[in-house]
Amino acid sequence: MTDSAMGAPTTDQRALDKRSRLVILASSVGTVIEWYDFYLYGSLAAIITAQFFSGVNETTGYIFALMAFAAGFAVRPFGAVFFGRLGDLWGRKNTFLVTMLLMGLSTFVVGLLPSYAAIGIAAPIILVVMRLVQGLALGGEYGGAATYVAEHAPKGKRGFFTSFIQITATAGLVLSLLVILSVRLTVGEEAFAAWGWRIPFLVSILLLGVSLWIRLKLAESPSFQKMKAEGKGSSTPLKDSFLKWPNLKLVLIALVGLTAGQAVIWYTGQFYALFFLERVMKVDSTLVYVLLAIALIAASPFFIFWGWLSDKVGRKPVILAGCLLAALTYFPLFQALTTAANPALAEATASQPVTIYADPADCNLQFDPVGKTVFNQSCDLAKSYIAKAGVNYTNLAAPAGTVAEVRIGDSVVYPSFRGEALAPAEFATARTTWETGLGSALATAGYPSKADSEQVNKPMVVLILFILGFYVTMVYGPIAAALVEMFPTNIRYTSMSLPYHIGNGWFGGFLPTTAFAMVAATGNIFYGLWYPIIVAVVTVVLGFLLVKEGKDVDLNA
Structure with missing residues (x-):
């Protein structure tokens, strides 16, 4: 009796299984490293602010740092268009080799870049240029890797196969957090802030070498080879993708009906949660990294589960269910996260609420693009300090000409002062004295200057972060398969990349900046x-109205 008759794998089946494992391994490892490079910046936003934006005030500097972080996302759709075209003309494998090289080298340059103190304005300019290169590279990488794996996947297993690509974004974030944490613990906080932060960026050159070596072993995807052999390739993938209404309509449906919602859930569950714990809750950065890494590692297997389930029930119901669950539960989850992460702050907010009583005309939007404006009106002084302290507050309009007051609970009224009439040196002294006094008043009312690590309810924080990560796995696990299935082979790389990167690059990438600005403007955390x-x-x-299920689509048709 033959092996085949007994049900044992044939030589061809074993070769196929081996090739499939290599495809998944090579694509996933390379993509993990690209995400690692890309997310180092977001994980180190506070230090990046100090190193490269020290020429402006603290609030503006942090917004600038977030904008530079978002700049990498802003250009991702352009990278998707440029490299997507190359991928449809030149091949999937060759294109994502180029994108990976660009990503690794630009990350390495950031690790060598002198600070603002050393070379002035050139430092943030070069930093932003490197972020733009990273964004362009990532715009081309993801579509290539997802398309490549999907085109190798056996029938009925595309969701499962591509879910390994989907896990790489979270794996890259976790890897960046673990490397940062390891360096921090090794060199100490002071050395890390001074020079140790460069090490995670420099390490990327070694990871790049390993990834290139693995990916060079790959062959081109069978769907692309078949398309080329049959002469069915598109000579104008951009025109065919975006200037012909039937396909452009699919691109728009993919954006509004799938990737926009998926993107904001992904970035809320991972990056906004990180920013919220660090910047708003004032939890120690090292502790935040540990808790977030634990939660994300625990949630990561569900990428594979949801990818597998989407092969059975479809991509659409899994993704839309994740979006709906997140939308319904975000407010209670983040309120619970506040209580668990900084119980003293939560208690003070409930028992001693802060109100800023001010003339609305005295309050300005405190964002200074050139870092030269001095916000010295009484309302601006109050809001600036309260926002920087991470304190939730409400606004109460006062009559015109009233000097702003910070009201803490029912009994404490702490007046601001008019700084516009003072000389610069006198204003600086008055502001320091005033802020010291307000800080003491807040401390007396129970508001902590930072979270007490001993009081952080660590199991509860991990649980909440796990739930947020669980939503991420629902929306992200099946998304690659869903997008690949929407478009024909000859324009697939180009067409699926653009809605993915507009969704994730713009709707998702600008989420931390937008949410932080909304909080700063309203006072509501x-x-x-x-x-x-x-x-x-x-x-x-x-998505419910417009997206058609594609799990049974033949990618070679």
Whole structure:
């Protein structure tokens, strides 16, 4: 009796299984490293602010750092268009080899870049240029890897196969957190802030070498080879993708009905949660990295589960269910996260609420693009300090000409002062004295200057972060398969890359900046959540109405 008759794998089957494992391994390892490079910046936003944006005030500097982080996302759709075209003309493998090389080298340059103190304005300019190169590279990488794996996947297993690509984004973030944490613990906080932060960027050159070596072993995808052999390739993939209405309509449906909602859930569950714990809750950065890494590692197997389940029930119901669950539960989850991460702050907010009583005309939007404006009006002074302290507050309009007051609970009224009439040196002294006094008043009312690590309810924080990560796995696990299935082979790389990177690069990438600005403008630490909730709900509605299920589509048809 033959092996085949007994049910044992044939030589061809074993070769196919071996090739499939290599495809998944090579694509996933390379993509993990690209995400690692890309997310180092976001994980080190506070230090990046100090190193490269020290020429402006602290609030503006942090917004600038977030904008530079978002700049990498802003250009991702352009990278998707440029490299997507190359991928449809030149091949999937060759294109994502180029994108990986660009990503690794630009990350390495950031590790060598002198600070603002050393070379002035050239430092942030070069930093932003490197972020733009990273964004362009990532715009080309993801579509190539997802398309490549999907085109190798056996029938009925595309969701399962591509879910290994989907896990790489979280794996890259976790890897960046673990490397940063390891370096921090090894060199100490002071050395890490001074020079140790460069090490994770420099290490990327070694990871790049390993990834290139693995990926060079790959062959071109069978669907692309078949298309070329049959002469069915597109000579104008950009025109065919975006200037012909039937395909452009699919691109728009993919954006509003799938990737926009998926993107905001991904970035809320991982990056906004990180920013919220560090910047708003004032939890020690090292502790945040540990807790977030634990939660993400625990949630990561569900990428594979949801990818596998989407092969059975479809991509659409899994993704839209994740968007809806997140939209319905974000407010209670982040409120619970506040209580668990900084119980003293939560208690003070409930028992001693802060109100800023001020003339609205005295309050300005405190964002200074050139770092030269001095915000010295009484309302600006109050809001600037309260926002920097991570304290939730409400606004109460006062009559015109009233000097702003910070009201703490029912009994403490702490007046601001008019700084516009003072000389610069006198203003600086008055502001320091005033802020010291307000800080003491807040401390007396129970507001902590930072979270007490001993009081952090670590199991509860991990549980909440796990739930946020669980939503991420629902929306992200099946998305690659869903996008690949929407478009024909000759324009697949180009067509699927653009809605993915507009969704993730613009809707998702700008989420931390947008949410942080919404919080700073309103004083409500939860107000920024409205952004992902609204986008997710729109995706649920439009996705339900417009997206067609594609799990049974033949990619070679």
